[in-house]
Amino acid sequence: MDAEERRRRNIERYEARVRQVRRIKRTIVIVAVAVAVGVTGIVWGAGHRKNTGTATVHAENDTTAQAVTATPTATPESGNDAAVSGVSAVSDVTAGSAGMESDSSAASSSAETAAGFGEVGETVAQAASEGAEAVSTPKYIWADMTGVTDGSVPDNDPSLQEGTKKIIYLTFDDGPGPYTAQLLDILKKHNAKATFFVTNQFPEYADLIKREADEGHSIAVHTYSHDYQTIYASSENFWNDFEQMQQIIEQETGYRTKLMRFPGGSSNTVSRFNPGIMTQLIQEAESKGYTFIDWNASSGDGRVDTTSESVIAESEEQCSYSDTSVLLCHDIKQSTVEAMDEFLTWGEQNGYTFLPMSPYSNSCHQQINN
Numbered sequence: 309m310d311a312e313e314r315r316r317r318n319i320e321r322y323e324a325r326v327r328q329v330r331r332i333k334r335t336i337v338i339v340a341v342a343v344a345v346g347v348t349g350i351v352w353g354a355g356h357r358k359n360t361g362t363a364t365v366h367a368e369n370d371t372t373a374q375a376v377t378a379t380p381t382a383t384p385e386s387g388n389d390a391a392v393s394g395v396s397a398v399s400d401v402t403a404g405s406a407g408m409e410s411d412s413s414a415a416s417s418s419a420e421t422a423a424g425f426g427e428v429g430e431t432v433a434q435a436a437s438e439g440a441e442a443v444s445t446p447k448y449i450w451a452d453m454t455g456v457t458d459g460s461v462p463d464n465d466p467s468l469q470e471g472t473k474k475i476i477y478l479t480f481d482d483g484p485g486p487y488t489a490q491l492l493d494i495l496k497k498h499n500a501k502a503t504f505f506v507t508n509q510f511p512e513y514a515d516l517i518k519r520e521a522d523e524g525h526s527i528a529v530h531t532y533s534h535d536y537q538t539i540y541a542s543s544e545n546f547w548n549d550f551e552q553m554q555q556i557i558e559q560e561t562g563y564r565t566k567l568m569r570f571p572g573g574s575s576n577t578v579s580r581f582n583p584g585i586m587t588q589l590i591q592e593a594e595s596k597g598y599t600f601i602d603w604n605a606s607s608g609d610g611r612v613d614t615t616s617e618s619v620i621a622e623s624e625e626q627c628s629y630s631d632t633s634v635l636l637c638h639d640i641k642q643s644t645v646e647a648m649d650e651f652l653t654w655g656e657q658n659g660y661t662f663l664p665m666s667p668y669s670n671s672c673h674q675q676i677n678n
């Protein structure tokens with residue numbers, strides 16, 4: 309073997325080793341990438357389940373709704389506000405009389421809800437397969453409070469106080485949040501009850517849902533994300549999001565709820581990017597036995613520029629139009645919470661009772677605009 313031959317063989321051996329090392333390196337990279345992808349998936353999955361995303365305030369978005377029976381007019385600057393532009397006579401809603409397209413649906417909704425309540429409390433053993441555990445029918449807040457399980461309107465429904473002529477149903481949307489505990493203290497001081505339309509926008513305050521329920525307030529679903537683009541993109545999206553909030557309510561209180569409010573109200577126009585979605589969701593809500601609640605009076609706090617003074621003034625004016633008002637407020641607005649002490653005092657001095665809502669109270673439906 310001459311020198312040239314040895315040099316050629318050395319080069320071949322060297323190149324073979326290089327190829328081998330490259331193969332090994334490639335294998336290591338592939339394995340590493342596979343492991344990394346797997347770990348990322350797990351981490352993402354965990355993060356997604358925890359839903360640690362930041363919450364946003366959507367209060368102003370509730371202002372697009374327009375009530376049907378526009379009667380007493382409101383101040384010009386509140387023209388955008390749903391309830392302000394149409395303080396529909398509550399008698400329409402309460403009695404289900406003429407003038408509101410949604411009256412019939414309101415009535416049927418109540419009936420279905422009442423029927424739905426008949427099932428509550430009965431424990432149904434559902435053996436999915438041999439040896440399966442008995443599954444209890446979920447309990448609903450109002451059935452348990454009243455003890456009525458035959459579908460009839462309960463005598464002791466706290467939303468319908470016999471002989472109470474002037475009622476204000478305070479409704480607080482979008483919380484619980486940083487000011488909710490303060491609000492609960494104020495309500496307790498006045499022995500006033502309210503209805504909370506809860507979301508998961510501030511998950512660190514979720515435990516306040518239990519306090520709300522324990523202190524005699526009503527709990528209603530206002531969706532988990534309150535994200536219009538997501539929830540109104542499809543019926544499936546909406547009910548998935550809705551169910552996530554039901555589960556939080558159930559975790560916190562042990563009960564589900566039959567009450568709900570659509571973000572933006574049933575008359576919102578934000579959802580028009582998906583034509584007809586509100587009509588569909590309202591039908592589905594009713595067939596599922598939910599009572600959706602709108603409002604016929606507004607504190608105006610959906611706007612960005614509100615103050616405690618404006619909330620007090622607008623709430624007093626709006627609630628004066630009718631003996632029964634469903635007042636739209638947001639407990640994620642500090643100025644609203646700070647207005648409540650004075651507003652409740654005004655209500656007491658003017659003979660109003662502040663009651664929680666139930667499926668048997670009026671639900672104050674607005675006109676569907678999509």
Ligand code: ZN
Nearest residue numbers: 370481482571
């Ligand atoms: Zn809202």
